[in-house]
Amino acid sequence: HLQVQTLLRERLCHQQLPQRPEGVDSQHKHLMELLKRTAVHGESNSVLIIGPRGTGKTQLLRCVLAELLAEEDVDKTLLQVHLNGLLQTDDRIALKEITRQLSLENVVGDQVFGSFAENLAFLLEALKKGDRSSSRPVLFILDEFDLFAHHKNQTLLYNLLDVSQSAQTPVAVVGLTCRLDVLELLEKRVKSRFSHRQIHLLPSLSFSQYLQAVQAQLHLPDTTFPDTTFCYDWNASLKVDKSVEAVLLRHFNSTKDFRSLHRLLMAILCRVSVNNPTIKPADLLDASRLLSADAMTNVLHGLSILELCLVIAMKHLNDIYDGEPFNLQMVYNEFKRFLQRKSNSLYNFELPVVMKAFEHLQQLEVVRPVDAAAAVAARAQREYQLVRLMLDHSQIMEALQKYPQCPTDVKQWAASAFG
Amino acid sequence: MARYLTRNRLRRIYKWGGFPVSHDRKLKTDEYDSLHISLEDLPRTTVITNGQYILIEGVDDDHPYVAKVTKLIESDKKKKALVQWFARVGEVPPNKLKLLGREPHPQEIFYYEGPTCEDEIDVESILNTVQVHQSTLSYWMEVLYVKLSWNTKVFKVVTPEQIETATAAAPRLVPTPGRLRPALPPSPPCSPALAATPRSRAPSRRCVCCHLSVSRLHVSSVPESLPCREQEFQDIYNFVESKVMDGTGGCMYISGVPGTGKTATVHEVIRSLQRASDADDVPAFNFIEINGMKMTDPHQAYVQILQKLTGQKATPDHAAALLEKRFSHAGPKKESTVLLVDELDLLWTRKQNVMYNLFDWPTRRHGRLVVLTIANTMDLPERIMINRVASRLGLTRMSFQPYSFKQLQQIIMSRLNKVKAFEEDALQLVSRKVAALSGDARRCLDICRRATEICEHTSLDPGAPGLVGMSHVMQALDEMFSSAYVTAIRCASVQEQLFLRSVLMEFRRLGLEEATFQQVLVQHQALCRVEGLQPPSVSEALAACQRLGACRLLLLEPSRLGVLQRVRLNVSQDDVLYALKAE
Numbered sequence A: 001h002l003q004v005q006t007l008l009r010e011r012l013c014h015q016q017l018p019q020r021p022e023g024v025d026s027q028h029k030h031l032m033e034l035l036k037r038t039a040v041h042g043e044s045n046s047v048l049i050i051g052p053r054g055t056g057k058t059q060l061l062r063c064v065l066a067e068l069l070a071e072e073d074v075d076k077t078l079l080q081v082h083l084n085g086l087l088q089t090d091d092r093i094a095l096k097e098i099t100r101q102l103s104l105e106n107v108v109g110d111q112v113f114g115s116f117a118e119n120l121a122f123l124l125e126a127l128k129k130g131d132r133s134s135s136r137p138v139l140f141i142l143d144e145f146d147l148f149a150h151h152k153n154q155t156l157l158y159n160l161l162d163v164s165q166s167a168q169t170p171v172a173v174v175g176l177t178c179r180l181d182v183l184e185l186l187e188k189r190v191k192s193r194f195s196h197r198q199i200h201l202l203p204s205l206s207f208s209q210y211l212q213a214v215q216a217q218l219h220l221p222d223t224t225f226p227d228t229t230f231c232y233d234w235n236a237s238l239k240v241d242k243s244v245e246a247v248l249l250r251h252f253n254s255t256k257d258f259r260s261l262h263r264l265l266m267a268i269l270c271r272v273s274v275n276n277p278t279i280k281p282a283d284l285l286d287a288s289r290l291l292s293a294d295a296m297t298n299v300l301h302g303l304s305i306l307e308l309c310l311v312i313a314m315k316h317l318n319d320i321y322d323g324e325p326f327n328l329q330m331v332y333n334e335f336k337r338f339l340q341r342k343s344n345s346l347y348n349f350e351l352p353v354v355m356k357a358f359e360h361l362q363q364l365e366v367v368r369p370v371d372a373a374a375a376v377a378a379r380a381q382r383e384y385q386l387v388r389l390m391l392d393h394s395q396i397m398e399a400l401q402k403y404p405q406c407p408t409d410v411k412q413w414a415a416s417a418f419g
Numbered sequence B: 001m002a003r004y005l006t007r008n009r010l011r012r013i014y015k016w017g018g019f020p021v022s023h024d025r026k027l028k029t030d031e032y033d034s035l036h037i038s039l040e041d042l043p044r045t046t047v048i049t050n051g052q053y054i055l056i057e058g059v060d061d062d063h064p065y066v067a068k069v070t071k072l073i074e075s076d077k078k079k080k081a082l083v084q085w086f087a088r089v090g091e092v093p094p095n096k097l098k099l100l101g102r103e104p105h106p107q108e109i110f111y112y113e114g115p116t117c118e119d120e121i122d123v124e125s126i127l128n129t130v131q132v133h134q135s136t137l138s139y140w141m142e143v144l145y146v147k148l149s150w151n152t153k154v155f156k157v158v159t160p161e162q163i164e165t166a167t168a169a170a171p172r173l174v175p176t177p178g179r180l181r182p183a184l185p186p187s188p189p190c191s192p193a194l195a196a197t198p199r200s201r202a203p204s205r206r207c208v209c210c211h212l213s214v215s216r217l218h219v220s221s222v223p224e225s226l227p228c229r230e231q232e233f234q235d236i237y238n239f240v241e242s243k244v245m246d247g248t249g250g251c252m253y254i255s256g257v258p259g260t261g262k263t264a265t266v267h268e269v270i271r272s273l274q275r276a277s278d279a280d281d282v283p284a285f286n287f288i289e290i291n292g293m294k295m296t297d298p299h300q301a302y303v304q305i306l307q308k309l310t311g312q313k314a315t316p317d318h319a320a321a322l323l324e325k326r327f328s329h330a331g332p333k334k335e336s337t338v339l340l341v342d343e344l345d346l347l348w349t350r351k352q353n354v355m356y357n358l359f360d361w362p363t364r365r366h367g368r369l370v371v372l373t374i375a376n377t378m379d380l381p382e383r384i385m386i387n388r389v390a391s392r393l394g395l396t397r398m399s400f401q402p403y404s405f406k407q408l409q410q411i412i413m414s415r416l417n418k419v420k421a422f423e424e425d426a427l428q429l430v431s432r433k434v435a436a437l438s439g440d441a442r443r444c445l446d447i448c449r450r451a452t453e454i455c456e457h458t459s460l461d462p463g464a465p466g467l468v469g470m471s472h473v474m475q476a477l478d479e480m481f482s483s484a485y486v487t488a489i490r491c492a493s494v495q496e497q498l499f500l501r502s503v504l505m506e507f508r509r510l511g512l513e514e515a516t517f518q519q520v521l522v523q524h525q526a527l528c529r530v531e532g533l534q535p536p537s538v539s540e541a542l543a544a545c546q547r548l549g550a551c552r553l554l555l556l557e558p559s560r561l562g563v564l565q566r567v568r569l570n571v572s573q574d575d576v577l578y579a580l581k582a583e
Helices: A002-013 A025-041 A057-069 A072-077 A091-102 A116-129 A152-164 A188-193 A207-218 A228-236 A242-254 A258-269 A281-292 A295-301 A305-321 A328-342 A351-363 A372-377 A393-402 A408-415 B094-100 B160-167 B210-217 B230-246 B262-278 B300-310 B316-328 B353-363 B380-384 B387-393 B405-416 B424-437 B441-458 B470-481 B485-491 B494-510 B517-531 B538-550 B559-564 B573-581
Strands: A045-050 A079-084 A138-143 A171-177 A197-200 A367-369 A387-389 B012-016 B022-024 B029-032 B034-039 B045-049 B053-056 B065-075 B078-088 B108-112 B120-122 B126-129 B131-134 B143-150 B155-157 B250-256 B285-291 B336-342 B369-375 B397-400 B554-556 B566-569
Touching (some): A002 A258, A025 B441, A057 A072, A079 A091, A091 A116, A091 A152, A242 A281, A295 A393, A305 A328, A305 A387, A305 A408, A328 A351, B034 B126, B045 B065, B210 B441, B230 B250, B250 B353, B250 B387, B285 B300, B353 B369, B353 B387, B441 B470, B494 B566, B517 B559, B538 B559
Parallel strands (some): B108 B143, B131 B143, B250 B369, B250 B397, B285 B336
Antiparallel strands (some): B029 B065, B034 B045
């Protein structure tokens, strides 16, 4: 059973590349042709791969690259530079990274020498000297392409795209982004140099294809798995019955991409153990419930009664004042009105205690100050700073239903219309 | 033929020698036995007869094509010749050169018997005769020798009979049926001399080589002289030439939207001037080029100019001082300097020192600096320059207009240069579309290149792709002009689509274009109940909202505001309705 774990975890977590991702044949072919033209024929190109998060852009690129590098002469001559907009937040850093990855002459060990200006001039010279016939093609992969468009003057993008449009070293610039409006971010000069080739990756699976994909993901390979009986039993247990289908349909309705599917399947996989060697529909149900639970409701379950009462008081204030911000004093007054009605001395806390509870709520971000900067600056009179409640009423009510040993008068107070 | 004499063209005059030897009544052609070629104003005449080896004009002036004349004919008042082609070493793909088994001699040629190109050529493309010896070891400059034959796949020893029979080969004016479409050997991936051999126009034929047209249509293969920019070329040429010949300095400002050929035209001017200075018509000069976008800081301009002028490296301040000294003082035997400043607007600093200096140095008497600046906006001097800088820039301005559709058509036709690869209306469609939008030549070339690629991949017969037609062009336009919003909405999950619908409903209810997430959530949960779906939890709805915001179908405030963040649509409401309705 351990092997099951390793095999499936590899597949789900480490994003082992499938032979060819399903449903994206035309995009695969397009990208493959384009990269081949650069790597083999020395023709410069630029392309953007656009698609929502988790739809497999990076996976597609890696598949195509793996297939391309399988050819020996491409493997020997193609140079690759991988950049990420989240890591290289500035053109300066990006340039250092390019220089390091290409092992240009101003790199010693892992350190890059020279100022930003020198690095840029050096890189441009190096690229300019090359030409179609004699230099190795370079593949620039820019992940989170839209972040590069926010750099100053878009110099890096301009220069890379300019090289791809001049008779210099053959380069291919591949950008990956999830923004559909990425072209509007480019400056007009940069946009003119970009070849406007776009590959769109949009999830277009139907539900039945999705079900098949789920089964395929959990399927153990018959041929290579050592324990064949176990494998056979496992695969046999992957039948889709009504409850499983309902759960998966709910998940499919929520989001179609594969990353969240993997998260769900991981949750199921974690329940597999020696005592529990197969997957049951109940596992799927539990996992689904775990993932789709509301985050804030769980937070509310951990609050003390006093804090819960404060939250309910804030809810009533929101109802009365139609969402206007309030401060601690107002909440405390509202709370005191509840206490007066109940004439119950159990919750008769002093203001400092209430303020402590209030601060705890602020730390948990159940309430947030309206003006964060002023909140930090003004140290005095904290009880008069305006805050807002960050919860929706449905979340509060749901939390109250499942709150362990919630006093009934608190529940009634929450439900009542008059506070 | 351009009337602008500054362009390098030699005129050759072609004349038949004597009277026609025979007349073919069916094909209405006359056969001659010799051709006289003379250069304009020169007494020398070259005579070409049947059986002679000739050099034919190709793209690369140093490596003209080699062929042997088999017949000289005139048809429809056009002088033509039928030839047997020979391939140079450079025309064989390097991976096939290995089959040779030895290092090829640079003057070696191969008897070409692969799927051939047109055997009929225009006599106007013949340059000169050449001597070809069969398998002798002469190392003379003007001699080429042939030993093997090449049929695009394999080398074979050529027999003397083949060479002789080439002379007597029957003319083929009409293609024999079933013959393979004439196609060039696949262009060697690394050969710089890629070009089609000149073909005669045969309207019923479909001559296409997709590799060739793709490489020619690439933006990087800038032609020697840009079509449709003759007037601009002449003006800039006159300006720079007059300044260089007088030994004075001057400034010129060139503007135009991206992709209109500004930098390319200036480069062409400089090339012509350099040729002229090689021929001693014009004094020698230095050419330096800097680009505002290729610098990290405007002050680096000084560093780069100094480095390119003198090879010295210095800090920006020191470089500025050195350049100031250089342009202020008379130096012995100083050459003029022509400086091209691309993307001028990026050299702007608050005090505008860099621009001031760049325009001030030409005004010095001993500076001899001619500055050509390029930018995108016509009113840049008025908008961002202070008065003294703008006045030093002067009024010598030139504006490059965006290309019209006729010009774009002409550009593509000249790039393809007699390779008939596009259908007429396909070409018209592309030109019109791009001209209507931006008039950007780069865009046009990219679309044509993509259309050619599509044609190549979708053709049923990989060897003969046929012409690029309307369908290919439409597909390319679709890909490159598309905005995927509608498709993205259609491909979104059910909850995401419901969320979009609730956004629309909330906007209608409020009468505004903006709503908070909490308000939209109310609508969303109501809509779920109507559709019979389980309403999502707040976290799930937030996640769906974030996903829509990540692709910019919605515009969101920062997510730290949680349920209180405001939501706006980035797509028009009609588009959303259209996308959702088509379900």
